[in-house]
Amino acid sequence: MQNLRNFSKKSWRSFRHVVAAAFCLLTACSGSSSSHVPHGLQLVLDHRPAPATDTIEVFVCAVPLRTDDPIYGTLPLRLDLSAAKIARTLEANVRPYFVQLSHGRYEPHFTAGTTLTMGTGETHDQCVDRALDASSADAAAVLVVANAEHLAVEPGGWGKPGTACPTSFCRAASTRRSAYIGASDFHPDNGIVPLLDLIEHELGHTLDLPHSGDTAAAYDSALDVMSDSAAPREVQPARKNAQDTIAIDRLELGWLAAGDVTVAPQAGGTFDLLPSNGADAGDGSRLLVLPVSDLTFLTVEYLDNTGLDDALPFAGIAVHRIDQSAGVCTNPVDDVCAGIDRHQIALGSGAPHTDLLRGAGTRRTVDGWSITATGTATGETAAWVGVEVHPTGG
Ligand SMILES: [Zn+2]
Known part of the structure; x- marks a missing residue:
């Protein structure tokens, strides 16, 4: 050739x-x-294609200092997080990321839910369930942020597409479409804008996207937000957003x-x-x-x-x-x-x-x-x- x-x-x-x-x-x-x-x-x-617009309601789960949920262990940090402030930050920074990623075909909007106080015996999954039950009639998904960090051995979060939505809009309370992350990316050391790549990765899962990499659970490819979403930061230390997808x-x-x-x-x-x-x-x-x-x-x-x-x-x-x-x-x-x-x-x-x-x-x-x-x-x-x-x- x-x-x-x-x-x-x-x-x-x-x-x-x-x-x-x-x-x-x-x-x-x-x-x-x-x-x-x-x-x-x-x-x-x-x-089914992603919707052209999406409404994602943000909730905070306030974790008690003594919690039975093993994902937090006995880590003492509790951040002063506000659902309204997080929603504003994501609207200003994650919405444009997805607009760029989708070439203008997908525009998520972030609205403010409330802070839910977890009981000592309550798990983060149960708190997400409460957020889904409390979500607004116009919310197609919820994003829940805990105010406590996860243990280093635990995953940073998860995202679920929920049950299939056969129409242009289905309530999160019905489909259970949701994403959850711990508090690490919101640590004040990260600056006014938190690290956003993990949120973008988990929101990708709410759109039914799978992982890519060496195996389905390797998170080792720098080529895809749905793999090692933090990879761009190794090259660009000030970077907050994830990379593109495949x-x-x-x-x-x-x-x-x-x-x-x-x-x-x-x-x-x-x-x-x-x-x-x-x-x-x-x-x-x-x-x-x-x-x-x-x-x-x-x-x-x-x-x-x-x-x-x-x-x-x-x-x-x-x-x-x-x-x-x-x-x-x-x-x-x-x-x-x-x-x-x-x-x-x-x-x-x-x-x-x-x-x-x-x-x-x-x-x-x-x-x-x-x-x-x-x-x-x-x-x-x-x-x-x-x-x-x-x-x-x-
Ligand atoms: Zn994932």
Whole structure:
């Protein structure tokens, strides 16, 4: 494959024209004999998109100094937190994060609930249940912040999508859609604005997003807010917001259109990719899907180290195995582990998975596919990368 680095704009256009003819665009080929949309990909395409706007009501759970909830142990710190103040801070800082992440397709709003005082024998989960019961009629989810830190061995929080909402709005009190975090990120040492990446991660779970990384519970990928959301802060110490997400999550929530996806034919081919974290393209060039089996496929995407991903050391190609087979979760529905139960494994790199495939001729061979970068160039609107994929036959 020729090196495309020095293509002129004219030859770039003609190359794209030739490549576009070889593309099997998802929208154009669906149902034809020359393309097969893997069942697993169809499940993601069929996922209910995120709402355009969302109302998230903030509650504080005040933890007594003596508590039976083991998540707090005997840690003595209790912060003076106000639901109204937290809601204002998140409206000013987390709302714009999600607007940027979704390219303007999702705008959460944060409203103030109240402070709930926990009893000595009450757990944080029970306090969240009380917050859900007390939530306003216009709240689609609740975010609960404890005023006590968690023990270091405990997770920082959790998020749940709740039961499916078949209409444009369902009350949190009905679906139980909720997120919870401990107080650590609100410690005064973090400044006036708390650390926000964990809240953004847990809110991702309330939208039914799963983790990604070495395993479903590794939290070791710097490529995804739904993995190591704190990774950007290692490069940018003053950073409060998380990084971007990966293309499959964007697709699930309707933040990347089906027309930006190409399914590679079984024989493979050569494709050019625009950044999955960049602007809409509409020509199948933001996500390349390599079928593996009925419920498993690979995603090949070009991540640019700009915008929310500006802490990445390089731009380059990321490869993930998307697995929704029944064996990967504890409670498959109709023999499928979809949504938050989907497994998304970063392939061909070690944690933190920032060593993206780049440079002409660099290659990864994973899950029966050989994936080779063929070069980069600057097109009319964005830098793009060429990629050649072939089945390895074994
Ligand atoms: Zn998580």
